[in-house]
Amino acid sequence: MSAIRFRGLTLGYDRHPAVHHLDGTVASGDLLALVGPNGAGKSTLLKGIVGEVGVLDGAIETGTKAIAYLPQAAEIDRSFPVSVLDLAAMGLWRPFGAWASLARHRPKLLDALAAVGLTGFEDRPIGTLSGGQFQRALFARLILQDARLILLDEPFTGIDERTTADLIALIRGWHREGRTVVAALHDLHQVRAHFPSTLVLARRPIAWGPTADVLTPPVLARALALSEAWDEAAAICRHESQHLGRHEAEPAAAHDHHGHDQHQGHAHAHGRAGHGAAR
Numbered sequence: 495m496s497a498i499r500f501r502g503l504t505l506g507y508d509r510h511p512a513v514h515h516l517d518g519t520v521a522s523g524d525l526l527a528l529v530g531p532n533g534a535g536k537s538t539l540l541k542g543i544v545g546e547v548g549v550l551d552g553a554i555e556t557g558t559k560a561i562a563y564l565p566q567a568a569e570i571d572r573s574f575p576v577s578v579l580d581l582a583a584m585g586l587w588r589p590f591g592a593w594a595s596l597a598r599h600r601p602k603l604l605d606a607l608a609a610v611g612l613t614g615f616e617d618r619p620i621g622t623l624s625g626g627q628f629q630r631a632l633f634a635r636l637i638l639q640d641a642r643l644i645l646l647d648e649p650f651t652g653i654d655e656r657t658t659a660d661l662i663a664l665i666r667g668w669h670r671e672g673r674t675v676v677a678a679l680h681d682l683h684q685v686r687a688h689f690p691s692t693l694v695l696a697r698r699p700i701a702w703g704p705t706a707d708v709l710t711p712p713v714l715a716r717a718l719a720l721s722e723a724w725d726e727a728a729a730i731c732r733h734e735s736q737h738l739g740r741h742e743a744e745p746a747a748a749h750d751h752h753g754h755d756q757h758q759g760h761a762h763a764h765g766r767a768g769h770g771a772a773r
């Protein structure tokens with residue numbers, strides 16, 4: 495059973511693709527790491543799944559509408575004057591609505607705060623929390639969202655080891671419960687230690703499969719080379735379906751970008767630069 499299916503997917507901004515040629519399936523219950531250099535399209539892909547970035551071509555199908563999404567910390571406004579309890583309670587909006595009385599749900603809220611190590615913090619304004627405490631509060635909100643599909647964008651960036659270990663334990667618990675988790679990550683040690691499968695992205699999929707099989711030096715070198723060779727001004731390209739039945743995505747042999755007449759001969763090293771390098 496699939497939790498997410500990508501079909502010939504191109505996602506982007508103002509007709510410029512940020513992720514393209516993505517085909518494949520995230521199995522239900524998978525714990526998938528999304529890996530790639532800066533600008534590889536990891537955040538864009540997560541935003542595409544929740545509908546925050548437009549699909550330029552192809553499709554994304556999700557098996558559930560109950561999706562919990564944690565954006566990168568830098569994108570979250572902490573100046574909003576709410577308490578830790580209020581923030582966590584936002585996780586209950588979907589089933590109970592934004593204006594439901596919290597009193598009835600207080601035990602559940604306190605349990606979630608306890609699970610993230612924030613007992614006693616319920617009345618603290620979120621603006622007074624440390625980065626790690628704030629991330630714990632956001633994980634309490636995720637717990638309360640109780641979603642079958644959980645998307646995390648660099649959840650451990652700027653977070654200390656102890657907090658990271660606690661949050662990874664929560665994620666592993668979600669995995670044991672059969673939830674599907676997709677997390678954009680930069681720390682490859684974390685990925686190798688905790689994530690059974692990995693998608694390496696460099697605007698398009700470079701490798702996708704069991705982590706030990708795909709996180710190899712040649713694949714990572716190729717992802718870096720392709721990301722660096724990417725032309726930011728590239729226009730949307732012709733759909734070329736690449737089904738990822740194996741652990742590696744083949745480079746596109748022909749890779750014309752329609753309407754892209756100013757960067758010919760330069761832009762699409764990403765179809766060639768690493769050819770064969772992942773072998």
Ligand SMILES: Nc1ncnc2c1ncn2[C@@H]1O[C@H](COP(=O)(O)OP(=O)(O)OP(=O)(O)O)[C@@H](O)[C@H]1O
Nearest residue numbers: 507512530531532533534535536537538539678726
């Ligand atoms: N709102 C936006 N408008 C236009 N372009 C954007 C926007 N957000 C991201 N991009 C571009 O999309 C591309 C992919 O960015 P994205 O943030 O998805 O990469 P990433 O892999 O998450 O990178 P990082 O590891 O640095 O967070 C980049 O070229 C980026 O400049």
